[in-house]
Amino acid sequence: MSRRVDWGPVAARVLLGLVFAWFGYHELWQPRLWTGYVPAVSSTSGLAVWAVLAHGFLLLIVAAALLFGIAPRLASWVGVIVMAEVVLSLVILHGLSDITVRDVGVLGLALALATQRRHPLALTR
Amino acid sequence: MSGMRVGKETVGRTGLAVLATVAVIGVLLGLRGLHAPGLSGLQSANGVRTPAGAHRPTGGGRTRPTAGNRGGKAGPLLSSTPYAQYAFRLYPGTITAATRQALAGFNVSVRQTGSQVRLEVVIRGTSRPPIRHMYPNTDSIYFIEASMGDDPGLSEYNFGDDGLVVTNSQGQIVG
Numbered sequence: 015m016s017r018r019v020d021w022g023p024v025a026a027r028v029l030l031g032l033v034f035a036w037f038g039y040h041e042l043w044q045p046r047l048w049t050g051y052v053p054a055v056s057s058t059s060g061l062a063v064w065a066v067l068a069h070g071f072l073l074l075i076v077a078a079a080l081l082f083g084i085a086p087r088l089a090s091w092v093g094v095i096v097m098a099e100v101v102l103s104l105v106i107l108h109g110l111s112d113i114t115v116r117d118v119g120v121l122g123l124a125l126a127l128a129t130q131r132r133h134p135l136a137l138t139r
Numbered sequence: 140m141s142g143m144r145v146g147k148e149t150v151g152r153t154g155l156a157v158l159a160t161v162a163v164i165g166v167l168l169g170l171r172g173l174h175a176p177g178l179s180g181l182q183s184a185n186g187v188r189t190p191a192g193a194h195r196p197t198g199g200g201r202t203r204p205t206a207g208n209r210g211g212k213a214g215p216l217l218s219s220t221p222y223a224q225y226a227f228r229l230y231p232g233t234i235t236a237a238t239r240q241a242l243a244g245f246n247v248s249v250r251q252t253g254s255q256v257r258l259e260v261v262i263r264g265t266s267r268p269p270i271r272h273m274y275p276n277t278d279s280i281y282f283i284e285a286s287m288g289d290d291p292g293l294s295e296y297n298f299g300d301d302g303l304v305v306t307n308s309q310g311q312i313v314g
Contacts, residue, residue, distance in 0.1 A: 042168035044175050047285050050297030057299050067172060071165045078161040084154035085145045108296055138142065139151035 019134045023127065024083075030093060030123050031080030034073045041070025053103045072096065080127075083136035090128035097121035214312035217281065217304060226281040226304060230256055230274075241284035245301075251276055260303070272303075278313065279306045 041048050048070075049055075049062035056062065073096065079089035097120050104114045127133075142151035150158075217223050227238035230249045234242075246261040258280055260270040274280060285300035305314040 038165070039168065042165060042172045044285075045169075045172045046175065047300040048297065050299035063173065067169045070172075071162075071169060074161060074165045074168075075158060078158060082154065082157050084158060085148040085150050087148055088145050104296070111296075113296065136148075137151070137154050137157070138149045139153045 020132070021134075023130050023133060024135050026123060027080050027083065027086055027090075027127055027133065030090075030120070030127060031077045033077075033120060034080065034093065034096075035077035038070045038073030038075075038077055041066050042074065045070065051103075053107060069096075083133060086133040086136050087128055087130070090124050090130075093124035094121065094128050097124050213307055213309070216310050217306050217312050218310060220312070222283050222285070222302075222304065225283050225285045227284060228279060229258070229282050230278075230280040231276075238282065241282055244298075245282075247282065249280065256280065258303075262298075274305055274314075277308045279308075279310070280304075281306070 045063045045066040048066045049057035049059075052062040052065045055065065072092070076089050076092050076096065079085055080093070097117060101114060101117050101121055104111070104117065108114070142149045143155070144150075217226060227235075227241045229238065229247060234247075244263050246263060248259045250257045250259075254276055256274045256276050256278065258270075258272045258274065262269075281304045283300075283302040283304055286297075303314075304312055307313050
């Protein structure tokens, strides 16, 4: 007997996970290249580097949770918060731009996954 | 053991092991990143101004000699560093369309005066003073833009991935 898997949410979850993994990896690997995004802190400060490292670490964990389907709704909600913070800080500091609008799309994807009732192929063991 | 409940979801042993493994990888990456050099040359764009002509640390921890105060050994070949792929030449030669795109957020002028080249970098949309340097005209000057993804239109969101690199006639980094 075969069970049909709803691939849409799985693909969305994996792709969002890949986005977070890419940014998380790069923020951890070269944090000083990202300090310009830290609001209200000088980009040359050690605090900015630590902020990027913490952000990158969070992204990596959320990415793993999404890719493997570990508590995917919770991971998606964390993703929503992360993306909302990114979009808000970009809009406040720089106004609307193609980058901001693109991030709104990622925020929408995270929100859609967070409100999804069923997450096929989730790792519950 | 059935696993840990997180809201309406369950995280089992396997899930916890995966997350723990990724956390360890993240810590190791972060430890490496903590000591990874950044780009120099335009850090003053973010508020820490270095007087023109002063020694400054570069990405590899070397000093930034300018004409008149060049000292010490030349660094590695730019082509051997990971930044080579992000280097856009400002001098010598004309500034290409790709370089102009990389310079989003900056106004750059390069002028040759005798045996020296005068570089001036102005950060658009700020009242910060321009960054000025003098180099021997045998040097090559490159603008580093590690990611174009932070340059919407003619703006620059993140100055952390922008920098200046100067090489001698052999292509070795001197500042």
